[in-house]
Amino acid sequence: xxxxxxxxxxxxxxxxxxxxxNFVNIKDAGDPVELAEEYNKQxxxxxxxxxxxxSSDKRDTMVNVVSEVAKKxxxxxxxxxxxxxxxxMRKILNAGADKISVxxxxxxxxxxxxxxxxxxxxxCIVLAIDAKKNPKMKxxxxxxxxxxxxxxxxxxxxxAKKGEKLGxxxxxxxxxxxxxxxxxxxxxxxKKISGSVNIPVIASxxxxxxxxxxxxxxxxxxxxALAASIFHYKEYTVKDIKDYCRKEKVVVRE
Numbered sequence: 001x002x003x004x005x006x007x008x009x010x011x012x013x014x015x016x017x018x019x020x021x022n023f024v025n026i027k028d029a030g031d032p033v034e035l036a037e038e039y040n041k042q043x044x045x046x047x048x049x050x051x052x053x054x055s056s057d058k059r060d061t062m063v064n065v066v067s068e069v070a071k072k073x074x075x076x077x078x079x080x081x082x083x084x085x086x087x088x089m090r091k092i093l094n095a096g097a098d099k100i101s102v103x104x105x106x107x108x109x110x111x112x113x114x115x116x117x118x119x120x121x122x123x124c125i126v127l128a129i130d131a132k133k134n135p136k137m138k139x140x141x142x143x144x145x146x147x148x149x150x151x152x153x154x155x156x157x158x159x160a161k162k163g164e165k166l167g168x169x170x171x172x173x174x175x176x177x178x179x180x181x182x183x184x185x186x187x188x189x190x191k192k193i194s195g196s197v198n199i200p201v202i203a204s205x206x207x208x209x210x211x212x213x214x215x216x217x218x219x220x221x222x223x224x225a226l227a228a229s230i231f232h233y234k235e236y237t238v239k240d241i242k243d244y245c246r247k248e249k250v251v252v253r254e
Contacts, residue, residue: 006045
C-alpha cells in the first residue's frame with residue numbers, strides 16, 4: 001500500500017484564510033502565509049491553496065499571495081481558483097506552486113485538462129470536483145461549479161473518469177453535503193470515485209476527528225485526506241493525525 005497523505009487546505013478570500021459550512025457561513029481563520037509556514041513545520045505532506053471566490057468574482061488567482069506562501073513551504077503545494085487557461089497555469093507554477101487545481105474552468109472547457117497535462121505533465125494537473133448528492137444523477141452525485149454555487153447536471157463519477165482520460169493526475173474530491181459539518185467524509189462518494197479511476201483521490205469535506213481520517217483511507221479508499229478547520233482552529237496537528245493512523249495500522253508518510 002502506498003503511504004497515505006495528510007493535506008491541510010487553505011480556502012482564501014480577500015487575502016485571508018476562511019472556513020465555512022456547506023460552502024456558506026464563512027468565517028476568518030487567519031493569515032495564509034503564517035498558516036502555511038506552520039503546516040510545513042508540522043510535517044504536512046502537501047498543502048492546498050484555493051482562491052474560493054476567483055471564479056465567481058471572474059478574476060484571476062492572487063499570484064502575490066501564492067508567491068509569499070511558496071517562499072515558506074518546502075512540500076508540494078497545489079493552487080486552485082480562477083485558473084482558466086494554460087497561461088494562468090504557467091503564472092501560478094512560476095509563482096512557486098507545484099500543482100494546479102482546476103474545477104469550474106475544466107467543466108466549462110474540458111480540453112483545458114488535456115492542454116495543461118500536455119504542457120506541464122499530468123502530475124501537475126489536479127481535477128477538483130465539488131459534488132453533492134442528487135438521486136437523479138446516474139451514480140447519485142452531481143458536480144457543482146463556481147465555488148458550489150452552480151449545479152451542472154453532470155454526474156460526478158462520469159466526470160472523474162473523463163478527467164482521468166483527459167490527463168488529470170489526481171482528483172481533489174469535496175463533498176458539499178459534508179463540508180464543514182465535522183460529521184466525517186462522505187465515504188460512499190469517496191469510494192465510488194476511488195473505485196472508478198486509477199489516479200489518486202484526495203478526500204475532502206467533513207472531517208471532525210481522528211477516526212474520520214482512518215475511515216477515509218480504509219472505507220473510502222482515498223489516497224490522501226484533506227482538512228481545513230481542524231487545523232486552522234488548532235483542534236489537531238498533522239502529527240496527531242499521523243500518530244493515530246499508525247496506531248490504527250494505516251501507513252502514512254514519515
